[in-house]
Amino acid sequence: METAETPHPGATEGRLNRVTILDENGHRGSDPDFDPYIENVTLEDLKGSYANMLKVRRFDDEATSLQRQGKLALWVPSKGQEAAQIGSARAIPERDYIFPSYREHALAFERGVDLKDLMRIFRGYSPGGWNPKEHNFNLYSFVLASQIPHAVGYAMGQKLDQHVNKEVAQGSEESSATVVYFGDGSSTEGEAHESMVFAASYDAPVLFFIQNNKWAISVPFSTQSRLPLAERAAGYGFEGIRVDGNDILGVQAVTAYAMEKIHRGEGPVLIEAETYRLGAHTTADDPTKYRTRDEEDEWTTKDPLVRLEKHLRLEGVDDAFFEEANAEAKEYGASIREAVLAMEPPEFDHAFENVYAEENALVEQERAWFHEYEAGFDEAETQEGGR
């Protein structure tokens, strides 16, 4: 059986070193290029990150079991990718706009999206779930890579704001940028490539953040690419950075570095966070069919939560903190379950509402027909009742 790391005969490791700050035993190392970007991260911050990672992990487990019980149409686990998401989210200013893919639950949580709203998508009750403008966090995209050009266009708009509208100059405190998340599988899509060409052409203030979780459903990374994805950035003419995606401090540092550079108006950056999808691709998937138990076991020991816990314990954080964090996470999971079970489905009529922004004759006609049809049942009921 192939593994995620089976090298392609023509594969190369590339020239970029993988940035790691917290090693697998939780020891904090040093990286002179990136240390300055996390010097203000306190132990309290890390405890907060840990507590959030644990909450989202618990949420994820709850969602998986809800799907197994038939309460969700589908679930897309993010288990194992919490450090990549929370570490990066904490380095992106709130004014910057984020385009997620569809496995960014921890990121959504960090952006203040109520994960109960997110569950409405998977329950089959909402097409989108939240108002993207309230969180500077766009809706999920389920067609792979389709959101990448949107992000680049949005970033082109942020840059144009200063020329066309004489609004905010790039490089100033108020200038905003865009971050787009996608996976190793999406990196193959033509739209990913076109997006990077456009971003380079227009010096768009955009960060391409790839979470390489090693598997595109059943296809291993070795089939997706002969070389680390961060290496591709050089081909487009901008900087690429490889980082250990299970190392929250490493991710936070490189993201903070990239955002600062992008805000200075120096164009796009690509970050490849190398992580691992511990669960299935979705609940419709069966990873035992295509990957080895040994591989999964190996990555379980590299779990980002385990690593951060080791670090916190080395720093003297005691059991009481972990017990409390666990209790909070458990409670959070239970609140999600409760919310999902209490959800009310929308009226079908709402589906006619936002097909177009302006009035549309065809939609109005069909809506009127639907109402008439529904009213027919009420009438029949009334007649029956009267008999």
Place this chain on the structure above:
Amino acid sequence: MSDVSAQASAVESMPMAKALNAAMSDAMNEDPKVLLMGEDIGTLGGVFRVTQGLKDEFGADRVMDTPLGEAGIVGTAIGLAMRGYRPICEIQFDGFVFPSFNQITSQLSKIHARSSGAISLPVVIRIPYGGNIGSIEHHSESPEALFAHTAGLRVMSPSNAQDAYSMLREAIASQDPVIFLEPKRRYWLKGDVERAARVPTTQRAQIVREGRDLTLAAYGPLVPVALAAADAAREDGLSIEVVDLRSISPLDFDSVERSVNKTGRLVVTHEAPTFGGMGGELASVIAERCFYSLEAPVLRVGGYHMPYPVASVEEDYLPSIDRLLEAIDRSLNY
């Protein structure tokens, strides 16, 4: 001010390509958020020169010569619209729209619904479409049914210079995405254009020739052919009513219904293949609505079920005056 309004109300004769150019220029002058993007639209002015001079007038920031990538053009236009801009994309030829088909049908059309109305995408995609220019493969297609079938998109096609101006202004002003199909073989067709005129084109068909005996419905490139067929039929003593549909999605069934209730007969024509085309949709709805006033089945005159043929034989593929007259005869013989 008085000069401007005098100029605006003036009637100028210009070809359709120039009317489209004027529409973009006027919209860009009125709203700094209107942008143009596409391959070769800047310095060259577009392969059909429809955007000629606009880069000089508005600068490279607002008239963008993009890298070559249709999915990139439409995808980034979506992002720009999310940021508050009103992008007008040019796809160089009809057959090149398919690399961006995913962005148009799975994203552009659906994001308003997906966001429960929080995001509107006022994007216009201009596509020179249709045949009869003697070109090679992928340069003569009519993909309107593919877009009309997709909820969330508006699809329109002008047939004359005034409509080209007014309808493009309307498309740019629309909060919804519009697929704007320009009949490339009519780019040089001249007509009077009054910029100040706000022709009520919105989802409204126009009776371009009154008649009693039969209704002939067409849009875009075939409207002049339909008018010519009506002229020829008049020599045989027939009075043909010609309807220019203008908006393909939504389709103005009401106007066609009124006309058919008067004439009792309908022939509909388009360049796109007949099977699965707009003609079938119109025929079906009119059969349902006008069952008792129809004196013959609705007939369709369109392209055949084949890839667009090579230029040397395209005359046999395209609906012509003779094919329309044949269909008119067939209808009248029922």
